[in-house]
Amino acid sequence: MHPNATPLPVAPRVELKSLDTLWFQVGGTVCNLACTHCFVSCSPTNHTHEVLSLAEVARYLDEAARLGVREYYFTGGEPFLNPEMEAILAATLAVGPATVLTNGLLLDPARCARLKTLADASDYSLDFRVSLDGWDAASNDPIRGAGTFEKILAGIRNLYQAGLNPVITVTEVCEGAATDSGKERFFALLRSMAIERPRLKILPVFRIGAEADRGGAYESWQRLREGEMPEGGLDHLQCSSCRMVTDQGVWVCPILVNEPEAKMGETLADTLGAFPLEHPACWTCHVYGVSCRT
Amino acid sequence: MSYRPPRDLDEQARQARAKLTAHRGMATWGEKLVPLGDFRKAAAGSGLALSPAEREAAALSLTAGLDDPTPVEGPWSRVAVFGGVYNNHFALLELLEDATRRGAEAIYCLGDLGGFGPNPERVRPLLVEGGVLAIQGNYEESLAAGREDCNCGYTDPRDNHFAEISYGYTERSCSPEFKAWMGALPRRRRVRIGSRELLLIHGSPRRINEFLFQSTSPVPFLEVLLDQNRCDGILATHTGLQWHRRLPSGRDVVNVGVIGRPANDGNTHVWYAMLEARDEELGVELVPLPYDHLGLAAEMRTEGLPEEFVETILTGWWTTCLEILPARERAASRF
Numbered sequence: 001m002h003p004n005a006t007p008l009p010v011a012p013r014v015e016l017k018s019l020d021t022l023w024f025q026v027g028g029t030v031c032n033l034a035c036t037h038c039f040v041s042c043s044p045t046n047h048t049h050e051v052l053s054l055a056e057v058a059r060y061l062d063e064a065a066r067l068g069v070r071e072y073y074f075t076g077g078e079p080f081l082n083p084e085m086e087a088i089l090a091a092t093l094a095v096g097p098a099t100v101l102t103n104g105l106l107l108d109p110a111r112c113a114r115l116k117t118l119a120d121a122s123d124y125s126l127d128f129r130v131s132l133d134g135w136d137a138a139s140n141d142p143i144r145g146a147g148t149f150e151k152i153l154a155g156i157r158n159l160y161q162a163g164l165n166p167v168i169t170v171t172e173v174c175e176g177a178a179t180d181s182g183k184e185r186f187f188a189l190l191r192s193m194a195i196e197r198p199r200l201k202i203l204p205v206f207r208i209g210a211e212a213d214r215g216g217a218y219e220s221w222q223r224l225r226e227g228e229m230p231e232g233g234l235d236h237l238q239c240s241s242c243r244m245v246t247d248q249g250v251w252v253c254p255i256l257v258n259e260p261e262a263k264m265g266e267t268l269a270d271t272l273g274a275f276p277l278e279h280p281a282c283w284t285c286h287v288y289g290v291s292c293r294t
Numbered sequence: 295m296s297y298r299p300p301r302d303l304d305e306q307a308r309q310a311r312a313k314l315t316a317h318r319g320m321a322t323w324g325e326k327l328v329p330l331g332d333f334r335k336a337a338a339g340s341g342l343a344l345s346p347a348e349r350e351a352a353a354l355s356l357t358a359g360l361d362d363p364t365p366v367e368g369p370w371s372r373v374a375v376f377g378g379v380y381n382n383h384f385a386l387l388e389l390l391e392d393a394t395r396r397g398a399e400a401i402y403c404l405g406d407l408g409g410f411g412p413n414p415e416r417v418r419p420l421l422v423e424g425g426v427l428a429i430q431g432n433y434e435e436s437l438a439a440g441r442e443d444c445n446c447g448y449t450d451p452r453d454n455h456f457a458e459i460s461y462g463y464t465e466r467s468c469s470p471e472f473k474a475w476m477g478a479l480p481r482r483r484r485v486r487i488g489s490r491e492l493l494l495i496h497g498s499p500r501r502i503n504e505f506l507f508q509s510t511s512p513v514p515f516l517e518v519l520l521d522q523n524r525c526d527g528i529l530a531t532h533t534g535l536q537w538h539r540r541l542p543s544g545r546d547v548v549n550v551g552v553i554g555r556p557a558n559d560g561n562t563h564v565w566y567a568m569l570e571a572r573d574e575e576l577g578v579e580l581v582p583l584p585y586d587h588l589g590l591a592a593e594m595r596t597e598g599l600p601e602e603f604v605e606t607i608l609t610g611w612w613t614t615c616l617e618i619l620p621a622r623e624r625a626a627s628r629f
Contacts, residue, residue: 018500019356020515029322034314036307041322043314048321048333067356068518071510096512097620119621125509127621142307163625180451197616197629210314212325248337258322260336269349270342272356 027076093122104155112162128166218280368486376566377404377531380554381411405431408464438477450617488571509622
């Protein structure tokens with residue numbers, strides 16, 4: 001650092017209150033799409049994290065049960081590029097509820113029927129989130145890729161017809177999505193597909209990864225500082241109750257997997273301590289009250 | 295295996311995607327592309343590498359028992375436990391008679407007295423005369439503290455709209471004395487039934503408005519919750535749906551359901567729980583309770599409450615507050 005430069009502010013540290021939510025980067029950073037706002041820059045050629053095997057997931061499920069984990073989330077990359085994904089879900093649903101975040105492209109009717117069978121065989125919930133970034137091809141496809149709008153809608157339809165009503169996840173890259181009229185436009189689209197009770201989750205963008213190129217990176221003032229935090233504490237932050245498993249170990253949260261400094265250890269027990277909120281993406285979680293959970 | 299994203303028609307998107315699909319042995323470290331080996335080396339060197347003893351200690355710190363000064367009531371051999379009155383004085387009257395008929399020595403209420411139904415003040419004399427031992431729900435906490443909303447934890451605008459109507463109605467129709475009475479209720483009780491010590495809370499032992507649904511409360515999670523709270527069983531409400539899980543450790547978690555509205559299964563009756571001391575185990579019976587639901591519906595209409603609420607009472611299917619349902623409970627739902 002230059003001797004006259006302003007030192008970085010001291011970041012607050014967030015304690016892990018309980019390990020409720022365990023995430024798996026089950027698809028690695030490998031995806032059949034290359035969305036221009038992806039905060040982990042996933043693509044067909046991104047092998048920063050590789051897919052997780054059933055054996056690796058099972059090892060963490062064992063440790064998670066001893067710690068009283070309440071729910072499991074699967075993301076990537078695209079989880080259904082993982083050839084063991086359905087076996088991984090079966091193993092997970094034996095110990096707790098599972099949610100899969102998917103781009104919807106690999107959800108043909110046969111797979112959806114198998115997923116419904118898995119859901120029915122468990123005492124616990126199996127839920128899905130499908131990403132969509134516009135009301136039509138003109139708004140969605142520049143972000144997610146040419147022709148994806150129709151394919152995503154087909155995946156949603158297949159899930160719904162199998163009896164698995166997914167949550168549609170939209171980021172604020174879609175301008176106006178978070179307003180009441182924006183939400184209503186998505187609800188209308190889903191109702192036009194005969195989905196009676198549409199489910200929707202709007203997420204802010206994280207200005208990291210591909211999104212830093214598309215929409216611009218964080219500015220220097222967008223940092224959390226010790227002493228400026230709310231009196232109510234940091235319980236609203238997801239990292240106070242979650243951890244993320246990738247093929248290279250356990251990270252603090254699902255957002256920072258492309259930051260080696262955010263890796264906390266090899267086992268869950270290594271990661272039960274506090275984490276400093278130094279990254280500008282932590283600012284987004286705090287200011288927007290983001291939770292990656294459904 | 296290799297995958298190729300579709301071709302872009304938009305030039306800007308094409309360029310962005312070309313950059314994204316050109317990793318070729320490189321990793322993304324933040325916004326930079328670095329050789330894969332560099333990323334993996336940095337990741338391998340990051341974080342804590344605890345000794346086995348330290349790992350054991352870290353795990354214990356998350357699951358260790360917590361001190362709870364709450365006095366233990368009882369011992370009883372047979373008690374009735376209910377939750378979620380939602381102003382339904384018709385069902386409450388029926389419950390008091392039914393529980394007495396079944397030989398309950400004590401009757402406990404797990405909170406959420408208001409909301410949804412009509413005339414909150416008709417609930418209080420029944421609770422007092424019936425000798426009901428109650429704890430606070432999020433409704434009592436909110437009313438007593440003068441909060442602007444019920445803190446039910448909804449995010450869906452439609453659910454919030456109806457939650458605001460029912461909270462607003464209850465808030466306006468409740469006397470200051472009743473609100474003060476609610477504010478004086480304890481947040482938890484510990485009750486001995488036979489040799490077993492049970493913890494009574496509203497949502498969960500951790501949060502007054504945490505939802506314990508059957509399909510999202512897995513066995514390992516519940517075992518740790520019981521360890522932390524040093525009890526043989528937990529009795530909760532708040533979700534509106536009753537269930538009982540006997541854990542591998544022999545302990546019990548019971549969501550007693552609610553008597554304020556039916557359980558979203560097409561039946562008009564409501565539910566509560568009877569608990570009994572038995573030699574080998576805790577006797578748990580979830581009891582269906584028919585009541586004068588037509589009388590309730592008529593009174594709701596007189597009070598101008600939403601027709602959506604009345605429909606639930608008459609059909610047994612929820613029409614509001616569906617957002618909170620996990621996938622499994624939602625799949626069994628009509629709406």
